[in-house]
Amino acid sequence: MSGLHADSIRKEINARQILSDVFISCQPGQIIGLLGRNGSGKSTLLKIIFGSLAADHKYVAVNARKLNSLFESRKLIHYLPQDNFLPDHIQIKTIISCFCSSAALSLLLAEDLIKPFLKSKINQLSGGEKRIVEVMMMLYSDAEYLLFDEPFNGISPLHIEILKKLIQKHSVSKGIIITDHSYEHVLDIATNVILLDKGNTKVITEHRQLVELGYLPASASSVLKQ
Template sequence: MKKHILEISGIQKSFNDKLLLSDIYLKLETGQIIGLFGRNGSGKSTLLKIIFGIVPALDKSIFINGISKNNSSVLLNEIRYLHQNQFIPNHFSVFQTIRLSVDKQKIFVFCEDDFLKPLLNQKIKDLSFGELRYLQVKLMFFNQSKFVLLDEPFSGLSPKMIEIIMLLIKENSEEKGIILTDHNYKSVIGIATDLRMLKEGKLRVINKKAELVSEGYLANSTIF
């Protein structure tokens, strides 16, 4: 399977004259899951939004397979972004949502899902939070994009639902490059192939899990 490569460089962002992100460089390949760490306010969500194109950054440079993709309208076909909020209209049914979001040729495969089958006729407003999050995450993967950005996919979920969504992410990671950030650091560590951390505006490579302790993100290493 052909590898696809996303490279982002030159990202700088300030808010109220305070530098949040400074000269960020990030490389992501299909088949890779990057776990992104950082304390509250470090800029994790802002970085994902800049990559996706919904937050501006003047010096941003984005290349996919060596070709410039700085035009945000072009990026919509290459990158998908799961933000923290509900984005599907409440009056839609699950099946209507799938029909409007997934290529016709893939709808049957999408619905051949033991978790989703009992939910197809339900309204979005009647789903549990976990059921809705599962649907949202799965929709991120059933498209032509090569890269997926997941912002807090495990937030508010039960341990069982976290396991189900982790499996969904793993199953789709062979064909997609994924950046994942979540306060549930154990789940992120458990699924990520590579780790990065935002600290003082810089993106740092984490080669060993224990570095999350030495960098001040975690208090101790007992979780390892």
């Protein structure tokens, strides 16, 4: 069975069932948009899939190979957390040269979006600029699957549009699961949409279902693409 499969994921926090037998899957060529209200468990789910957070029960596999730990998944799956994770006092060109293969590095260094930052250190960048660097490092990594948690946070509208095109470009060879408070950007690039609601996942086949299920207000109907 090819692809990334996460099944029977359960997680209870402070006596509250956050995830209840959740299933989600992803194939190379897919961008899975993961939507849900604040506190619905989206970040928790991504961390469990990645392996950085323990679950009460889980089954995570890539290409039928079960992954039991962060160590086993580190070359197959990369996770972009909500908070910036790069070291402050190292030059960006040095960081990405350690993170990317030599072939990917040459391509990343040629990207106009990252060129202005290469000689800077992370602590010299704004929050949005840090996010651009992190997202692009993930896209040019060798990982087969990427988990993006709030990738557009703090980024200018112009740069968001550029990143969305890059995400679509790299999804040809990678599987991507993405969640962001700016749902319209997620819907714009997602090939498949999943709503996490009351601990369970629901497949969304038409955007109007997001209104019917109470995730979006009725006023959003007029701007949703069908």
